[in-house]
Amino acid sequence: MPGTTTGLRRDAFLAELLAWHAVRTPDKAAVIHPDDRLESAGRPGYASVDYAELAAKVTACATGLKGHGIGRGTRTALLVTPGADLLTLVFALMHIGAVPVVVDPGMGLGRMLDCIHRVRVRAFIGVPSAHILRRLRPRAFAGVQSVIKVRQKNGAGLEELTALGAGLPHLPPLESGPDDLALIGYTTGSTGPAKPVEITVGMLQGMAYGVESGHFTADMTTTLLTLPLMGVFDLAAGRTVVVPKMNMGRVGAADPALLTDAIQRFDVNAMFASPALLGPLSAHLAESDARVPSLRMVVSGGAPVSPELMSALRAVLPGEARVFSTYGSTEALPMALVESREALAGPADGPAEGMGVCVGRPAPGTSVRTIEVSDRPVPRWTPQLPVGEGVIGEIVVSGQAVSPRYFQSSQADAEHKIQDGERRWHRTGDVGWLDREGRIWFCGRKSHRVRTSSGDLHTVRCEGVFTTHPQVKRTALVGFGPHGEQRPVLCVELAPGAERGHWPRIESELRALGANNPVTKTIDDFLPHPAFPVDIRHNAKIRRELLAGWAESQLTGSGRPSGADQALRAVPLLGWAYLAAWPLLPWDHAALTALWWVDAFLSVVVHAVQIPSALRAEQELATGRRPWATAALTMVFGATWWRRRSSKTKGVAA
Secondary structure (H helix, E strand, O other), X not given: OOXXXXXXXOOOOHHHHHHHHHHHOOXXXXXXXXXXXXOEOOEOOEXXXXXXXHHHHHHHHHHHXXXXXOOOOOEEEEEOOOOHHHHHHHHHHHHOOOEEEEOOHHXXXXXXXXXXXXXXXXXXXXXXXXXXXXXXXXXXXXXXXXXXXXXXXXXXXXXXXXXXXXXXXXXOOOOOOOOOEEEEEEOOOXXXXXXXXXXXXXXXXXXXXXXXXXXXXXXXXXXXXXXXXXXXXXXXXXXXXXXXXXXXXXXXXXXXXXXXXXHHHOOOOEEEEOHHHHHHHHHHHHHHOOOOOOOOEEEEOOOOOOHHHHHHHHHHOOOOOEEEEEEEEOOEXXXXXXXXXXXXXXXXXXXXXXXXXXXXXXXXXXXXXXXXXXXXXXXXXXXXXXXXXXXXXXEEEEEOOEOOOXXXXXXXXXXXXXXEOOEEEEEEEEEEEEOOOOOEEEEEEHHHOEEEXXXXXXXXXXXXXXXXXXXXXXXXXXXXOOOOOOEEEEEEEEOOXXXXXXXXXXXXXXXXXXXXXXXXXXXXXXXXXOOOOEOOOOOXXXXXXXXXXXXHHXXXXXXXXXXXXHHHHHHHHHHHHHHHOHHHXXXXXXXXXXXXXXXXXXXXXXXXXXXXXXXXXXXXXXOOOOHHHHHHHHXXXXXXXXXXXXXXXXXXXX
C-alpha cells in the first residue's frame, strides 16, 4: 500500500494480519487500556498487551469459543464494554468464521433488544449486567444456545474462555471468501428503524483499505480509540491502540482532560472521533494551553464537520497535522473525505451561501454518483438515473467498502440497493450534488427534507445560512403537515453566553439572513430551543423527528393537555387528596384503611420508581426542563404526565 509499511493488503483477511504482526513485531504494544488497579494519585492507570500476547489470547479464545459450540456462521451477540476484551473477541470470532452482531446499547434498551431478536442470535457473550438483562427479557434471546460471561473489565475478563481454549487443540484461522459474512452491524436508527447491515469479509477488507490509504502514513504508529471498529483496522495495520478512559456509548460526555492525558502519555499520532467529542477537546486544549505535539492526524465522522471546528482543531494541533472530515455510514465507510486545508479554502464559504457542506472527494476504491430524488425503489440502474453536475440528487455509492445487502430484509434491500450488472449501488438516503472538481456537497437527509408548496427545502443546505450568526450554536430545519404543504420551522439553539432575553433581536437578524438568500427566503417561523436531542452513537446527529413534534406543539398548541389527559391527571391528584385526608378517616373501617395504604404505595413508591424513566424521556425530548422539575411533576402526576406527553410528541413527529 502506498505510503505505509504495515503490510495491510487490500485482499488480506484481517485475522491473518493480526497473526502476521505477532510474528513480525511480537513485543510491540498492541492495546493499551485502562486498568483501575493501576490508578494512582487520581490519575488513570493503564495496562499493555503486546502483539504476541494478543495473538495468543485471540487463538485461545477462538478455540474456547469452538468448545462452546460457536463456529462458522454462528450469529453471536456481543454486549461487552468497548476495549481490549471486545477487540480480542471480535478477532477470535473472525478467526473461526463466526458472525459478531454488534448492537449499540446507547440506542435504547427496547430498540437494542428488538435488534438482537430480529437477527435471531445463536450465541451470547456479555458482561454480568447483560446476562441479567438476558434473564429478564428472554424473548430477545430465545434462540441462544451458547452463553459466555465476561466477568471483569480492564482487559482481563476472558480468563475462563482462554483457559478452556488452552486445554484444546488450537485452530488455525478459518479461510473465508470475500462474499462470506464477517459481521452484522446496525444503523443508528436516527432516521427510522435500525437496519441490520451485512458486512462481508470483502467489505471489511475494503473498509480497512479505504481508511488506511485515505488517511494514514507510515510514521503514524499509535492511535486513540473512540470507536471500536477503528481499533480492528488499527490492529490489522499493526498500530498500537490506546483505549482512553471514557464511555464510548456517550462520546459527548468524554472528559477532554483524560483524553489529553492519554494522548500525551502514549504519544498518540492519530485519532478518529465524532464532532461532539472533538469540540470539547479542542476547547480544552485552547483553554488549558496543553500541547499534543505527537498528534499529527485527526479524523472526524458521524456528522458534518463545521469549518469552525476545523479551524479550532488546527489552532491547537501541530502545524503539520492533518484534520480530515470523513463521510460514510454503517453501509459504506468511508465514502468520501476532505482535509481541512482544502475544506477551509473555497468550500468554507459554501454553507453560509446555502450550498451545503463539502464532504470531499470519493474515498479510494469508491464510486459516487447522484440520482433523481425519489422515495420509490429503483431496482435497476439505467443511463437516465444520474443527474447533471451541480444538480441536487440522492447520493449513491458503490465499491468494495459498500455492503451488498441487509440481513434477511428484502424490503430494505429494495429501498436502498440498485442492481447494475455485477455491481450494486447503495442509496445513502442523503441528498447532495457534485461540483466540477468531483467533490461531494452534502445537503441533508432525504427523509428530513421539508416538502413545502413552493418546493423542497434541504436541512443542511438551509441551516448553514443561519449558523453564521455569532450568537447561534446550531440550527435545525423541521417541518410538519402533509407532504407538499409542510410548514417549515427553524429551531435555534443559542450559543453559550447568549441570553434568552436577546431572542427578539436574534430572531430579527435571522429573518434578515434568511430573506437575503433564495434558498431560505420562504422560512417564516423561528423557535429557540434549549438543547437539541441528538443520536446516541455520535452525539451529533439531531433527532429532527422529535424537534418536529415539539415545533408543532409550540406553534399550534397540539402539545397542550387534552380533556382526556386532564381527566387522567385528576386521578393522581385525587389520590394525593385522599392521602392528605388521613386525619379525617375512620381508622376502624378496614376497607378505607386498606385503600389509604394502597394509595400511599401508588402515590409515593410507584411514582418515585418512575422518576428515572421520566428523566430519560425528558432528556430524549430535550425540552430543557430541569431534572428536579421533572422529578417533582412525576411524583405528583406519575405516568399520566410523562408517558402520555412523551408518546404524543413522538407520534406527532412521526
